[in-house]
Amino acid sequence: MSVLVKWEPSQYSWVKCNIGVHWRKDIAWGGAAWVLRDSEGKVLLHSRRAFTGLNNLNELKVHVCLWAIDSMVSHKMNRVIFAFDDEMIVGAITRPMAWPSFKAMSSDFSIRLRKIEWWRFLKEDKRRNIGAFLIAQSVTIGERFQSYVAAGYLFWLKDIFENEKCLVSS
Known part of the structure; x- marks a missing residue:
């Protein structure tokens, strides 16, 4: 018996920012992405970025979450659910x-999150973040190092996002 694991929508009038990371230890490069969707699953925006000069995956995850928060502030999003697959950072x-060991890191997050009127941070299984993960992976595996923000989704991920959108609608 297989269990269907799918993307879960945000509440009405909120947006959901799925955050994905991919780390290449061999070259110490990280790929990052966020995908912003409305409560019906429609992809509003997505972004990707390469990170270098970091020491490990945990350091990458912190920088990626800070970048995602800063991006939501820049795009003037006020009701944001951030979904990420790392229990330590979400905690x-x-x-x-x-x-308490992460007091300085928590403070960095708190300062940035104050700029968003309403927010929530959730731990979400990587399988529910698959679109953001695949975009992040395209940075490190596909060597797509150009950072950008774009409306909608990437054409090569159409099936994933459209299928998840249909599941939300039904």
Whole structure:
């Protein structure tokens, strides 16, 4: 028996920012992406970026989440659900007292998140973040190092985003 794992929508009037990362340890390069969707699953914007000069995957994840938050601020998003697959980072953001070792990191997140009127940070299974993950992976595996922000989704991910949108609608 297989279990269907699909993207989950945000509440009405909120947007959801799925964050994806991919790390190439052999060259110390990281790929990052975020995909912003409305409550019906329609992709509004997406972005990708390469990160260099970092020491490990955990450092990459912190920088990517900060970048995603800054991007939502730049695009003037006010009701954002951030979805990421790392329990440590989500915990440090949502329950900083339970993660005292990450106090400085939590403070960095808190300062940036104050610029968004309403926000939530959720831990979400990588399988529910597949679009953002594949875009991040395209940076490191596909050597697509050009950073950008674009409306809609990438044409080569059409089936993924359209199928998930249909699942939300039904």
